[in-house]
Amino acid sequence: MLSLLGFFVLWEVVARLIGSPLLPPASAVLAAIARETASGALPENLAITMARVIVAFVIAMVLGTVLGLAMGVWRRVDVALDSWVTVLLNLPAVVVIVLMYVWFGMNEFAAVAAVALNKLPSTAVTVREGARALDHDLLEMARSFGMRRWPVIRHVVLPQIYPYLFAAARSGLAIIWKIVLVVELLGRSNGVGFEIQVYFQLFDVTGILAYTLAFILVVQLIERGLLQPLERRASRWRR
Amino acid sequence: MSLLVRVRRKAFDEKPVLEGLEFDLGEREIVALVGPSGCGKTTLLKIIGGLDSDYDGTIGWPDGRAPRIGTIFQEPRLLPWRTVRQNLTLVLPPDAHAAAEELLRHLGLWSFRDSFPPTLSLGMARRVAIARAFAIAPELVLLDEPFVSLDPEMAQRSRDVLLEAWRERATSVLLVTHDPVGAAALADRILVLSPRPARIVAAIEVPAAQRRGDRATALQVAAQLEVAVGQHLARG
Numbered sequence: 001m002l003s004l005l006g007f008f009v010l011w012e013v014v015a016r017l018i019g020s021p022l023l024p025p026a027s028a029v030l031a032a033i034a035r036e037t038a039s040g041a042l043p044e045n046l047a048i049t050m051a052r053v054i055v056a057f058v059i060a061m062v063l064g065t066v067l068g069l070a071m072g073v074w075r076r077v078d079v080a081l082d083s084w085v086t087v088l089l090n091l092p093a094v095v096v097i098v099l100m101y102v103w104f105g106m107n108e109f110a111a112v113a114a115v116a117l118n119k120l121p122s123t124a125v126t127v128r129e130g131a132r133a134l135d136h137d138l139l140e141m142a143r144s145f146g147m148r149r150w151p152v153i154r155h156v157v158l159p160q161i162y163p164y165l166f167a168a169a170r171s172g173l174a175i176i177w178k179i180v181l182v183v184e185l186l187g188r189s190n191g192v193g194f195e196i197q198v199y200f201q202l203f204d205v206t207g208i209l210a211y212t213l214a215f216i217l218v219v220q221l222i223e224r225g226l227l228q229p230l231e232r233r234a235s236r237w238r239r
Numbered sequence: 240m241s242l243l244v245r246v247r248r249k250a251f252d253e254k255p256v257l258e259g260l261e262f263d264l265g266e267r268e269i270v271a272l273v274g275p276s277g278c279g280k281t282t283l284l285k286i287i288g289g290l291d292s293d294y295d296g297t298i299g300w301p302d303g304r305a306p307r308i309g310t311i312f313q314e315p316r317l318l319p320w321r322t323v324r325q326n327l328t329l330v331l332p333p334d335a336h337a338a339a340e341e342l343l344r345h346l347g348l349w350s351f352r353d354s355f356p357p358t359l360s361l362g363m364a365r366r367v368a369i370a371r372a373f374a375i376a377p378e379l380v381l382l383d384e385p386f387v388s389l390d391p392e393m394a395q396r397s398r399d400v401l402l403e404a405w406r407e408r409a410t411s412v413l414l415v416t417h418d419p420v421g422a423a424a425l426a427d428r429i430l431v432l433s434p435r436p437a438r439i440v441a442a443i444e445v446p447a448a449q450r451r452g453d454r455a456t457a458l459q460v461a462a463q464l465e466v467a468v469g470q471h472l473a474r475g
Contacts, residue, residue, distance in 0.1 A: 141316040144288050144308070145330035145375065155329050159320040237320045237355040 024206040032210035041195070042214055049191040050218065052108075053173075053180050056115035060172060063116075064123025065165065069157075071124065072131020088121040097183050106187045118179045123168040130164030162234045169227060177219055241265050242287070242379060242411065243299035248436075249282060249291075255436035256282050257294070262430055262439060264379075269405070269412040271422035273464070274432030280415035281313070283437070284381050287413065309372030309410075311382045315364035317356040323367050324352040327374045339374040345407065346370050346400050362393035366400045373404040380405075382414040386421050395454070398424055402451060423460035425451060431468050441467045 008026045015025035036042035071078040071085075088096075097114040104110035134157065142152045184193025192211050199207035242264040249257040256279040264270050274280055285291040287298055288310050300306055317326045327339040343349050348363075348370055356364055365385060372380050385401070386394040402425070405412060416422050422429050427450060431441040443464055449456045 137312070137314065137316055138318065140290060141310070141312060142330075144290055144310040145371075147330060151329060155318060155321060155325075159318070237357065 021203075022205055024209065028206050029209045029213060032206050033214055036207075036210060036214075042211070045190060045192050045195050045211070046214060046218060049180060049184065049193065049215070052112055052115065052184075052191065053176055056112045056119065056180070057169075057173065057176055059112070060116040060119040060123055060176075061165075061169065064120045064168065064172075065127050065161075067120070068124040068127025069131045069161070072128040072134070078128070085121045085124055088117070089125065093118050093179050093182065094186075097179075097186055101187045108188075111183050111188055114183050115176055115179050119172045119175050122175065123172055126164050126168040126171070127161060130161040134160055159234075166227070166231045166234070173219075173222070173227075177215075181215075241268075241301050242413070243297075243301075244283075244287060245299065246283065246286060246294055246296040248296065249279070249286065249294040257286075257438070258436035259438045260296075260432075262442075264411050264413055267409055267411060268428065269414065269426045271426035271429045272413070272415045272432055273419050273422050273429055274415070274417065274437055275434050276417050278432050278434050279437040280417075280432065281383055284310070284383050284413070284415060287379075288381055306378035307375055309375050309377035309380045311365075311368050311372045311380065311385045313384045313387065315356070315361070315368040317364055317367055317371075319356045322353050322355060323348065323359075326356065326367060327371050330371060330375060335374070335376070338376070339370075342370050342374050342404065342407070346403060360393075362389050362397060365389070365397050369397065369401050369404060373408050373410070376408060377410050380410055380412045382412065382416075384416050384418075385414070386416070386418070391454075394421065395424075401425070419461040419464050420454075420457050423464065424454065424457035429460075429464055431464070441470075443467050 012026045015023045033042065067081070067085075071081055096117050100110040100114040100117070104113065138156050138160075139152070142156050147156070180191075181193035181196065184191035185197045188194050192215050195211050196208050199205075199211070244260065244262050244264070246257050246260040248255060248259075260283065262270070272280060272283070282291065286294050288308055289305065317323075318329070321329060324340065324343065327343065328336045331339055340349075340352070343352055346366060346369070348367060351359065351363065351367075356367070359367065369385070372382075382401075386397055389397060398421070401412075412425075414422065414425060419429075423445065427445055429443050429445065430439045431443075432438070433440045441464075443460075445460055449460055
């Protein structure tokens, strides 16, 4: 908190010393945030971007988890899909985005699919590690007591995968935040990425920083207000 | 519940582990299989417990249906992310939860019901594993070295808990161990296994008067066991 405050003070001082429109002072950026919020443009664009993030995140996490579990548990699935996952993992994000827009048109589906597809392989790889590390003694115990499939998944398998899921969610969100703005910049007419593109064309650094700052704030809120408490809850048995 | 074990042969990679291993287990009987480490005791329990079906032979249940089996593994194998109480109730149908709580109370584990297993001592975790196996109202309980790496006092406490649960729930018990004294302190009958491939080389009936007595009695029985095994070896 203190380092953050110090950063803003430093920014304000340096920007005023330089006096260039390319580095507006913090106060100007905060004023821009206030203005854009009052006009409703900032909240609206943030909400649109967040909606894309959430949908893409959920799709990528669910598919990536299923894929990763299957690859970790069944050797044949792993052999069949491993090189595809590696290809996808190494494919530049921009290529995936452009191909999605070309193949499916400049629409919402292509945008969300591009974001999800960029995150999917890393989730699958992380969860696969977790599935490979499953404790077979506990699975044998569950079998010996005749536990059914769903309770086994819920009480025996998933708790072992949670640390990997959280790692995937963390790094996945980090990827998504970066990708979603590029996706919006390249092929959407709303959202934070689009606004940044507009301000870029106007060379309006104040506007760019205003949207960036607001975006960072929301990302931090989600990280601290949602991910971290969830993780603490899932690992409360470790003492 | 009685059980007829007839394992003709069980091998891993052509190497025989069990060969011609046959014995019966009577209703409410506690039988201990005693044998050297690595002689295939755990493998035998897996076969009886239905976790391994790759063997030559039969496991006979008198009325032809697989019974409810409660297994107590060598390690407690509790779910570390679930409380003691949840570890019991998760393997039970919902209508049996009250019985599980009753058992926890009865075995002196009630004050730990909401603890997570990583906070328990090994002896305590073993007792929870015993409670779990008996909570399912088993017809047969299988135990794999349940008292190793416990100090004598803790081992005795765990045995008491086991016997307490056994008296509570009429059930047959099959226990494998390498510890003759531990076996003598529990069993009605002790079967001695050879090294690999394991088969039964001696059987001793614990006299009714000496069953489940104190440690001194158990030592006496273990000594008899040693004599019986010695005689067997002398006969060749």
